[in-house]
Structure formats: structure tokens, C-alpha cells
Amino acid sequence: MRVIAWLVEGTWPACVDAVRSHAPDPAEVVLLHVSGPEVPGLAHGAFAGLLGRGHPERDPGDRMAALGGSSAAELLDAAAERLGRPCVREERSGWVEREVVAAAEGADLLVLARDGDRSRLGPKSLGPSVRFAIDHAPCPVLLVWPEPAPGLATIPPPPPHGP
Numbered sequence: 001m002r003v004i005a006w007l008v009e010g011t012w013p014a015c016v017d018a019v020r021s022h023a024p025d026p027a028e029v030v031l032l033h034v035s036g037p038e039v040p041g042l043a044h045g046a047f048a049g050l051l052g053r054g055h056p057e058r059d060p061g062d063r064m065a066a067l068g069g070s071s072a073a074e075l076l077d078a079a080a081e082r083l084g085r086p087c088v089r090e091e092r093s094g095w096v097e098r099e100v101v102a103a104a105e106g107a108d109l110l111v112l113a114r115d116g117d118r119s120r121l122g123p124k125s126l127g128p129s130v131r132f133a134i135d136h137a138p139c140p141v142l143l144v145w146p147e148p149a150p151g152l153a154t155i156p157p158p159p160p161h162g163p
Contacts, residue, residue, distance in 0.1 A: 001027040001108045006034070006100050006133070007079050009071075011113035011146040016082045018111050018144045029087040030107075031079045033072045034099040097132035107139045113146045120154035 003023045005015045019029055076089040092099040104110040112134075115127040126134070134141050 003027050003109045004030045004104050004107045006032050006112040014113050014144045014146040015111050016079050032090045032103050034096045035093045036096045097129040100133045101136045104137050110137050111142045113144050120150050
């Protein structure tokens with residue numbers, strides 16, 4: 001069995017705990033972190049457009065990409081320690097949701113956490129990247145709440161036109 005746990009800043013502990021609870025001991029566990037191109041790309045663009053003529057060595061996008069990589073490594077280290085068993089650490093970069101789906105190819109389970117409005121039950125508790133991964137995952141998905149789930153009273157009311 002191969003289990004992929006998609007780790008995101010702020011919600012990763014819930015994913016690791018879910019793997020500890022639901023993946024059998026002999027399962028291969030892959031801790032996955034994906035860095036998107038947005039922040040370094042914005043820094044590159046801003047520098048080139050406003051400040052960077054003639055001084056590519058001052059481009060802050062490269063430094064931001066390096067900081068993102070070290071942050072991802074620290075997150076993966078903390079997750080591996082919390083998991084407390086052998087695992088593979090995988091870092092990817094690109095379109096986050098597409099990289100997650102690609103990483104899940106051939107897996108037996110994808111574990112991910114809600115990333116939207118977590119104050120109430122319902123579809124808005126899923127952000128666009130998580131929704132994409134759920135809709136396109138080539139394997140079963142375990143979707144976890146990063147904190148205790150809200151109560152049933154938070155379910156939106158039924159539509160006014162009735163059943």
C-alpha cells in the first residue's frame with residue numbers, strides 16, 4: 001500500500017495524524033509538499049519591471065525560491081518526526097493541485113486537509129486546490145479537518161424551493 005500525505009503549512013499535522021491512524025504499518029508513506037511558482041514569480045516580475053534593469057544579481061525572486069525550499073524541507077522534517085516511522089519525503093514545484101494529482105498516480109490513498117472556510121460544514125470548507133485534487137485524484141481520498149469539525153448546526157439551510 002502506498003499512501004501520499006499532501007502537507008500544507010498550517011494543516012499538515014492533521015494529515016500526518018490521519019496517516020498514523022489509518023495507514024497500516026507496512027504501508028509506504030510519502031510526505032508531499034508542493035511549492036507553487038506564485039511568490040518567487042511575482043518577485044522576479046516586480047524586480048524586472050521596476051528595479052532590475054542591468055542588475056540580475058539583485059533579483060529577490062531567487063532568494064524567495066531558496067527560502068521557500070528551506071521552509072518546505074523544515075516542514076517535511078517536522079512531519080517525518082511527528083509521523084514517527086519510515087517515510088519518503090517528496091518536494092515538488094509547479095501548479096500545486098496538478099502536482100498533487102500527479103504524485104497520487106499509482107497510490108492507494110491520498111490524504112489531504114480542508115483549506116477553505118473551516119468555521120462551518122459545507123463545500124466552502126474546500127479551497128480551489130483541494131477541490132481540484134479531490135475531483136481529479138486517481139485514487140481514494142481521505143479528507144481531514146485540521147481541527148475538530150464544526151457542529152451540524154453550521155450546515156447551510158436547505159434551498160427555499162424545498163425537496
